[in-house]
Amino acid sequence: MITQKRVDGVDVEKRVMADQSMQDLEHATQIVLAPPNIVTSEQRHAAEAVILSFRKTKLPYNTCKFILENTKSDYVLFQTATTLKEAVVREWNLLSAEDIESLRSFLLRYITKHISLQSYVREQILQTVAVILKRGTLDPKGSGCENMFTDVTSLISSGNVTMQLVACSMLTSLLNEYSSSSRTSNAGFTWEFHNRCKRTFEATNLKKVFLFCLQVLNEIDGQPTPLTREAIAVLNRVLSITEQVLSWEFTPKNLMRRRIGLFETNSYVxxxxxxxxxxxxxxxxxxxxxxxxxxxxxxxxxxxxxxxxxxxxxxxxxxxxxxxxxxxxxxxxxxxxxxxxxxxxxxxxxxxxxxxxxxxxxxxxxxxxxxxxxxPDTHFQALVDHMTRLTSHMGRLAAMEEALHKDDTIYMEGYEKMLETWMQLISDVKSLPDGALKPQASQIFNSYLQCHISPPDGIRSQNCAEAGVDDEEIDELDEDDRDKFSDQLCCIGALARVIPEHSIPLLAKIWKSCYH
Known part of the structure; x- marks a missing residue:
């Protein structure tokens, strides 16, 4: 067991050494952050070497505590938190369970005491706490997440919105560290170790995070509308955490070994x-x-x-x-x-x-x-009615987006998802009573044609006029519609095949009016 004395007035020598380290870091930081016309390349490289050397310091814990409590430089705070994170992983076997818990408690107390920290400094300190918890997941020296959940509960119950937001940041850092995503820290853990920790976290703590979120959501649900500014701030963070839990990619029971360093990038979980x-x-x-x-x-x-x-x-x-x-x-x-x-x-x-x-x-x-x-019949009927109404609505607004050449195409994305939903539904159309989806298919088909052809059968020119763009300009800017809307046309074609008695005569009429 390694026991270090606190750096305080009792040990003057260590205090002086810690103060000197802080001064060196602050001076190096000034050079690193200085504009290129102020310092030379050699000076910048020398300053970077000072910072990197500090991050490799052996047993830097008391020195780091001193710096955290005394420096006024945000960048030094960030580098100090990074040093602690790397040192804990590097020197884990040299630390006792008491040392580890003492450091974790110190960092959380520091966060709650210094509420005006820059967000990137706070997040780095909380990530350090999360790394400590993760490193101890499979080690008897690790205290687990129980103490952290106790701290979170205490902060949420405080009634102080700042402390409640700190609690939310703590949970976010924890989820990030255990998740299979790029948000996990670069702490040098192997993929196998990360996966074992993730599986353990899923089994013991992920549901606790979700239950905690449900407790807060229930409390906010009981508050009158409109919500206060403080309640909105907390609700936003809690919903973000809840979304992260519900989007969690659970580890399969039989997991094949993958390439080391591979994290999930699947956007659809x-x-x-x-x-x-x-x-x-x-x-x-x-x-x-x-x-x-x-x-x-x-x-x-x-x-x-x-x-x-x-x-x-x-x-x-x-x-x-x-x-x-x-x-x-x-x-x-x-x-x-x-x-x-x-x-x-x-x-x-x-x-x-x-x-x-x-x-x-x-x-x-x-x-x-x-x-x-x-x-009940009313459920399915109401579902397809809403699908029909919203598909037509999004289709018209998507056509407007297209006419405006908007970069933000939320309606187009929504419309394409609705069409994909219809593709899924009509793939089983034979399981439905005859003619069950014909009215809905007709409405969506008609709406699509109206938005993409000119009068008298369509409203394309009207959309262009509202957008302030003419057809010639669109023709110059856009690729061929058959390529651009190929996926949409496949979906509309599938709906047309549900109603051939309607779609074929209508298309023939439009073709005749266009070319004769």
Whole structure:
């Protein structure tokens, strides 16, 4: 066991050495951050060498504590936190359990005491804490995350919004460190070690994070609308954490060894937890909570994004969490109860459309058609009616985006997701009663044609006029429509085949009016 004395007035020699190290770092920082016309290349390289040398210091813990408590330089604070993070990993076997817990506690106290830290400094210190917890995951010396959860609970219960946001940052750092993404720190852990830690975290602590979020969401749901500024700040952060949990890529039971250093980059991750999550995620009240929270969050674009992403992930629930098809159907009905009520009671804002389209797509991708047909008739009918209405609505606005040549194409992205959803549905059209989707297919087909052809049969010129762009300009700027809209045309073609008695005569009429 290695025990170091605290750097205070009792040990003058160590205090002087720590103060000298701090001065050296501050001087080096001034040079590193100075404009290139002020310092020479040799001076900058020498200053960088000082910082790198400090980061390799053996047993730097007391010196780092002294610097954290005394320096006024944000960059020095950042480098000091980085030094601690690297030293803990490098010298783990030299530290006792008491040393490790003392350092973790010191860093968390430091964060709560210095609330005006620059965000990048705070995040680096919290990442250091997360690395300490991760390194101890598989080691008896590690205290686990229990003490951290205790600290988080205490901060949230404090009623101080600053402390509550610090607690949220602590949980975010923890999730980042254990996740399979580029957000995990570059601490030198092997992929095998990271994966074992991630699997352990999933089994012991990930659900605790989610339950903590549910507790806060329940408290906010009980607050009157409109929410206070403080409540909005906390809700935004908690929704972000909840989204991260619901977007977690759970480790498969049988995981093949992969190339070292490989992290997941899959942008489409479905919610596939194990059986331990049944009591939580299959609870009807939990689903209804998320829909109620979205009604509070939807007036803030950032919060609405997190909230609708949570709903989209809940719509993708799949895997062993469902014991049988009956359980899957029950969950689907509970979800649709909230989703259909939401769609019927609000007018979507522009930033909600893509999330709603993603939710529709996930539902149709993850739940087979027999599950929908097992629901009350009103559910399936209401679902396809909303799909039809929103597909046509997004299609018209997507055409406007195209005419405006907007860089931000949220309606186009939403429209394409809705069309993909219809492709999934009509692939099983033979399972439905004859003619079940003909009215919906006709409406979407007609709407698409109207938005992409000129009068008298369409409104393309009207869209261009509203956008202030003429057809000749569009022709000069754009690639051939057959290439640009090939995916959309495939989907529209599939819908046209559902209604050949309508689509073929209509296309023939349009062709005749255009070329004769």
């Amino acid at each position: 479905t919610l596939k937890p194990n059986e331990a999550w049944r009591d939580t995620l299959l609870d009807r009240n939990i689903l209804q909570l998320f829909f109620k929270i979205h009604e509070k969050a939807r007036f803030n674009s950032e919060m609405a994004h997190h909230s609708i992403q949570c709903l989209g992930q809940l719509a993708s629930l799949n895997g062993s969490i469902f014991v049988n098809d009956e359980a899957k159907t029950q969950y689907l009905q509970s979800f649709l109860d909230g989703f259909l009520h939401l769609l019927a009671s609000i007018d979507l804002q522009d930033f909600e459309n893509l999330g709603v389209a993603t939710t529709f797509k996930n539902l149709l991708m993850m739940f087979p058609l027999p599950c929908f047909l097992a629901l």
